[in-house]
Amino acid sequence: MIIRTFFIALALCWGPAAQALTSAEVQAIVVGDTDARIAALGQAVANADDKTALFIQALVDDAVKVAGDKVLIVRDGKGTDPVTGAEVEVPASVEDVISNNRMRGEFDTALATLRLFSKNAKQRAEAVKTLQGDADESKLAIIEKALAAETVPAIKTQLAMVRAAVLLSSADKARRLTATGILATSGNPEIKTVLLQRQKVEDDAEVKAAIAKALMQVNASLAWGDRIAAIFSGISLGSILLLVALGLAITYGLMGVINMAHGELMMIGAYATYVVQGLFQKYLPGAFDWYLLAAVPVAFMASALMGAALERSVIRFLYGRPLETLLATWGISLMLMQLVRSIFGAQNVGVENPSWMSGGLELMDNLQLPWNRIIIIGFAAAVLLGMAFLIGRTRLGLFVRGVTQNRPIASCMGVNTARIDTYAFALGSGIAGLAGCALSQVGNVGPDLGQGYIVDSFMVVVLGGVGQLAGTVYAALGLGVLNKFLEGWAGAVLAKIAVLVLIIIFIQKRPQGIFAMKGRSAEA
Amino acid sequence: MTEAVSLPQRPAVLTRKGWSAFIVALLVVCALAPLLNLVVPQDSAFHLSDYAVGLLGKIMCYAIVALAIDLIWGYTGILSLGHGVFFALGGYVMGMYLMRQIGRDGNYKSDLPDFMVFLDWKELPWHWALSDSFVATLFLIVAVPGFVAFVFGYFAFRSRIKGVYFSIITQAMTFAAMLLFFRNETGFGGNNGFTDFKRIMGITIATPSMRMVLFVLTGLALLGFYLFGRWLVASKFGRVLQAIRDAETRVMFSGYSPLPYKLTIWVISAIMCGVAGALYVPQVGIINPSEMSPANSIEMAIWAAVGGRATLIGPIIGAFIVNGAKSWLTVSAPEYWLYFLGALFIGVTLFLPNGVVGLVRKLRGKGEAS
Numbered sequence: 071m072i073i074r075t076f077f078i079a080l081a082l083c084w085g086p087a088a089q090a091l092t093s094a095e096v097q098a099i100v101v102g103d104t105d106a107r108i109a110a111l112g113q114a115v116a117n118a119d120d121k122t123a124l125f126i127q128a129l130v131d132d133a134v135k136v137a138g139d140k141v142l143i144v145r146d147g148k149g150t151d152p153v154t155g156a157e158v159e160v161p162a163s164v165e166d167v168i169s170n171n172r173m174r175g176e177f178d179t180a181l182a183t184l185r186l187f188s189k190n191a192k193q194r195a196e197a198v199k200t201l202q203g204d205a206d207e208s209k210l211a212i213i214e215k216a217l218a219a220e221t222v223p224a225i226k227t228q229l230a231m232v233r234a235a236v237l238l239s240s241a242d243k244a245r246r247l248t249a250t251g252i253l254a255t256s257g258n259p260e261i262k263t264v265l266l267q268r269q270k271v272e273d274d275a276e277v278k279a280a281i282a283k284a285l286m287q288v289n290a291s292l293a294w295g296d297r298i299a300a301i302f303s304g305i306s307l308g309s310i311l312l313l314v315a316l317g318l319a320i321t322y323g324l325m326g327v328i329n330m331a332h333g334e335l336m337m338i339g340a341y342a343t344y345v346v347q348g349l350f351q352k353y354l355p356g357a358f359d360w361y362l363l364a365a366v367p368v369a370f371m372a373s374a375l376m377g378a379a380l381e382r383s384v385i386r387f388l389y390g391r392p393l394e395t396l397l398a399t400w401g402i403s404l405m406l407m408q409l410v411r412s413i414f415g416a417q418n419v420g421v422e423n424p425s426w427m428s429g430g431l432e433l434m435d436n437l438q439l440p441w442n443r444i445i446i447i448g449f450a451a452a453v454l455l456g457m458a459f460l461i462g463r464t465r466l467g468l469f470v471r472g473v474t475q476n477r478p479i480a481s482c483m484g485v486n487t488a489r490i491d492t493y494a495f496a497l498g499s500g501i502a503g504l505a506g507c508a509l510s511q512v513g514n515v516g517p518d519l520g521q522g523y524i525v526d527s528f529m530v531v532v533l534g535g536v537g538q539l540a541g542t543v544y545a546a547l548g549l550g551v552l553n554k555f556l557e558g559w560a561g562a563v564l565a566k567i568a569v570l571v572l573i574i575i576f577i578q579k580r581p582q583g584i585f586a587m588k589g590r591s592a593e594a
Numbered sequence: 595m596t597e598a599v600s601l602p603q604r605p606a607v608l609t610r611k612g613w614s615a616f617i618v619a620l621l622v623v624c625a626l627a628p629l630l631n632l633v634v635p636q637d638s639a640f641h642l643s644d645y646a647v648g649l650l651g652k653i654m655c656y657a658i659v660a661l662a663i664d665l666i667w668g669y670t671g672i673l674s675l676g677h678g679v680f681f682a683l684g685g686y687v688m689g690m691y692l693m694r695q696i697g698r699d700g701n702y703k704s705d706l707p708d709f710m711v712f713l714d715w716k717e718l719p720w721h722w723a724l725s726d727s728f729v730a731t732l733f734l735i736v737a738v739p740g741f742v743a744f745v746f747g748y749f750a751f752r753s754r755i756k757g758v759y760f761s762i763i764t765q766a767m768t769f770a771a772m773l774l775f776f777r778n779e780t781g782f783g784g785n786n787g788f789t790d791f792k793r794i795m796g797i798t799i800a801t802p803s804m805r806m807v808l809f810v811l812t813g814l815a816l817l818g819f820y821l822f823g824r825w826l827v828a829s830k831f832g833r834v835l836q837a838i839r840d841a842e843t844r845v846m847f848s849g850y851s852p853l854p855y856k857l858t859i860w861v862i863s864a865i866m867c868g869v870a871g872a873l874y875v876p877q878v879g880i881i882n883p884s885e886m887s888p889a890n891s892i893e894m895a896i897w898a899a900v901g902g903r904a905t906l907i908g909p910i911i912g913a914f915i916v917n918g919a920k921s922w923l924t925v926s927a928p929e930y931w932l933y934f935l936g937a938l939f940i941g942v943t944l945f946l947p948n949g950v951v952g953l954v955r956k957l958r959g960k961g962e963a964s
Contacts, residue, residue, distance in 0.1 A: 328761075330892075393757070394943040395943075396761060397892070397895065397943050400892050401936040401940040401943075404932045404935055405940075412929060525766055532759065532762060532763075563776065567770045567773055567774055570767075574749070574750075574766065575749075577753070577759070578749055578752075578753045
């Protein structure tokens with residue numbers, strides 16, 4: 071299919087001037103010393119047709135074999151002649167074509183050059199990307215031809231960059247200057263390398279000054295990309311912290327239960343995702359890409375049921391004794407970890423991203439936002455909205471708030487407080503399960519998954535203030551962004567220590583958190 | 595007619611029965627254990643093996659920690675989840691001294707400890723300045739944990755952080771400290787910490803008699819701290835602490851400021867942990883940042899809870915029960931150890947709020963009543 075596209079594209083571009091691949095060229099590309107082969111390859115690319123593309127692709131795939139003086143492409147045991155395209159019998163003894171890494175690099179570039187004329191804009195864009203940084207003067211004619219034929223503005227700009235990068239080493243000073251001017255507008259790290267390389271060998275003072283200026287401009291736009299990337303990864307970390315902390319905001323913030331097993335409830339959610347993935351692999355391989363959609367409710371239910379069971383069996387007896395709750399839930403967390411180890415083994419298990427979550431959104435040359443991170447940010451926002459609705463607008467939410475504020479009065483009003491406690495705890499646990507499901511898409515899934523987050527998430531809740539959803543949100547995002555910024559400045563470990571110290575100092579000033587609850591419930 | 599206001603009699607540090615038990619314990623540690631280990635021949639049934647000496651010595655260090663936690667948690671009502679830091683700090687101070695004692699016998703035959711040679715450092719960092727003097731080390735074992743505890747405690751108690759908040763903040767503290775000590779740049783050997791000790795005060799560390807000396811020292815420290823604890827909780831100071839535990843606001847309304855009381859007991863408790871850590875390191879032969887992991891510190895709290903809070907003998911018993919079970923279970927059935935520990939946490943909080951000692955008292959009380 072791709073090859074046919076090539077053919078049409080090439081036919082359009084070259085018209086009658088196109089020459090076919092000849093067997094002499096084929097021989098020259100396959101046999102001989104590397105320099106000669108590269109020269110022959112360059113010539114073949116300059117006069118390329120669809121067969122050339124097919125042939126080079128075969129070379130890349132190691133499908134080209136030599137039998138005596140005959141060269142043929144062997145795929146799935148069937149031989150074809152690269153020049154005529156006719157099927158030929160594969161001789162008994164064939165030899166592989168041996169290509170070193172330099173040769174392979176040339177093949178890739180050649181293939182990319184040919185793809186510049188593909189009809190598919192995406193393929194052209196990718197071809198331009200491959201050419202960035204390793205195009206040389208021999209490709210100039212083709213690049214200019216492609217530039218003239220290009221209709222998509224974005225690719226055209228990129229292609230102009232590639233051309234300028236080539237021209238930068240031109241013998242003509244004026245051309246070098248123009249090239250520098252064009253390259254200055256780029257924000258691509260590879261262009262920076264090209265400029266730096268030229269700066270070393272350039273001997274003309276004027277061009278040298280121009281390159282230095284261009285480098286400054288490129289650096290400036292690169293710095294922007296880095297800054298945005300830091301903010302994004304901060305928000306991404308914040309969204310994960312938010313997911314982790316939202317569950318705690320209910321169990322600790324509203325109910326006052328210190329649940330040290332919160333991380334392990336997340337782990338259960340992550341393992342539930344793993345199990346769902348396994349089931350899809352086994353029974354519904356066709357719909358594998360959508361396993362995650364099924365995993366979300368399963369993870370929620372698994373953790374919520376576990377949470378309800380814990381509340382009924384242990385935590386219910388410890389209301390009003392927070393220190394004892396802390397120790398008991400720590401015991402629960404140890405047992406859950408060991409349980410998972412016994413069932414799934416101590417090693418991490420593999421949870422794959424569905425295909426629609428891999429890759430990323432490319433905003434700038436040095437700025438790519440991975441889809442899985444973007445989706446998790448959206449997911450966190452959705453969970454937050456859902457929870458705000460549930461707590462603020464539904465009957466269950468009303469009961470939960472009522473029981474939190476004044477248990478005896480709520481009871482007098484006919485609220486079954488014990489049942490509400492169970493529901494609320496199950497809800498908080500279920501949200502932990504959702505967090506685990508999200509985490510399984512960005513990190514390792516293992517028995518220790520929850521341990522890494524427990525300190526952070528309590529910090530979020532403490533910082534945000536007890537009993538406050540808004541505080542939790544601000545604290546999570548703030549901590550995430552702060553952490554990532556400090557990380558860029560002082561390294562990951564020092565950043566974490568600095569954040570912890572800052573929180574401890576902050577708590578000194580405002581023991582109630584950012585958003586203190588006003589009124590009677592504040593002292594409770 | 596004037597009636598003298600009689601203040602309640604200050605209770606004795608130990609009862610007559612208590613003193614005799616104390617003397618017995620002292621004799622066991624100082625005379626019987628060395629005798630059984632060093633004099634009784636190895637094939638005798640009464641021989642105390644080197645392994646048992648090491649294990650008991652280690653557990654006695656833990657018992658000191660449990661005692662320290664009991665003073666702050668059981669008697670003052672402040673649950674610290676960060677005592678592992680103080681324990682490790684004491685251990686690190688001792689470890690630095692032991693590292694310097696290696697001298698040029700390390701793998702790289704250098705004056706610097708091996709890990710510094712490995713990191714290509716040319717001279718000792720400033721915080722190692724005093725580490726070659728044993729006297730300075732003894733001072734620092736007390737001063738470093740005490741100072742850290744003082745600074746942390748001052749800020750925490752001054753802003754009246756209490757209850758669970760305090761517990762969580764101490765947990766964050768130990769977590770931060772662990773991350774800090776994991777770094778090579780901090781100058782404490784990073785991941786690997788300190789190990790391969792050779793000598794202490796110029797004497798080879800691995801001989802049976804040296805082990806026995808350390809064992810006896812640990813035992814004496816434990817018994818000493820126990821007596822100190824008894825004296826402390828019976829004193830006026832100790833009574834204020836218990837009042838703070840039971841009703842802090844009332845204590846404030848009675849004209850006491852809780853801050854100096856809390857801070858003092860907090861620092862004392864930290865120093866006890868530091869001493870325990872310093873005794874622990876030469877006996878087990880290694881100290882690394884994992885001693886500061888939050889999980890370790892929580893486990894320390896459960897020793898006190900199992901034995902029984904607010905009874906000084908309880909935490910010591912608890913440390914022996916839990917760690918004895920640990921060293922037995924992690925060898926015979928490693929996969930069940932966490933189940934056991936988890937169940938212990940849950941069981942003790944749900945069914946044994948006063949720990950083993952509370953259970954025994956209850957049973958005895960029932961027996962006497964019937």
